[in-house]
Amino acid sequence: MPHVTFILPGGERREIVASVGRTLLEVAWDNNLDVEGACGGVAACSTCHVIVDPAWAGRLTPPDEEEDQMLDLAW
Template sequence: MPKIIYIDADGGEFEAEVEVGSNVMQGAVDHMIDGIVGECGGVMACATCHCYVDPSWEDKLPKPDEAEEDMLDVVQEPQDNSRLSCQIEVTEALDGLIVHLPKSQF
């Protein structure tokens, strides 16, 4: 199973094995990693799964679609590497993916 590395706003690092076909948000929720809430369950209706994709991984992910871009307009402290973690599907190629978590999801 691919490992996803979550780094919280204080620099704490958490690794989680996440099932292929799942998504980065679900991996955080399943492993009780603080910083990703996922209130809507991954249907892209709340943006409480906002994360920052580590620059070393940005080019390895598909670009966000228009609906995700629209939701990213409502997150606190958006950056160029902001993504909704519910929209990042886990594949074997993402083994070692690093995402940084924002200070707040609200």
């Protein structure tokens, strides 16, 4: 199972074991982390975007075109 480290505002670190196939938003919500997801996690608003450590970015599936366009709105 993947291990995910969330670094919260203020610097608190929460290390969580996640289930394969769950989104980071679902993992956050499953563990009572206060992560906004205004659209409920359907990739329609970009409020739940995250910053991935560059050392790990290559291990992730690249965003598809729709997600990439949505992420442009977050910045």
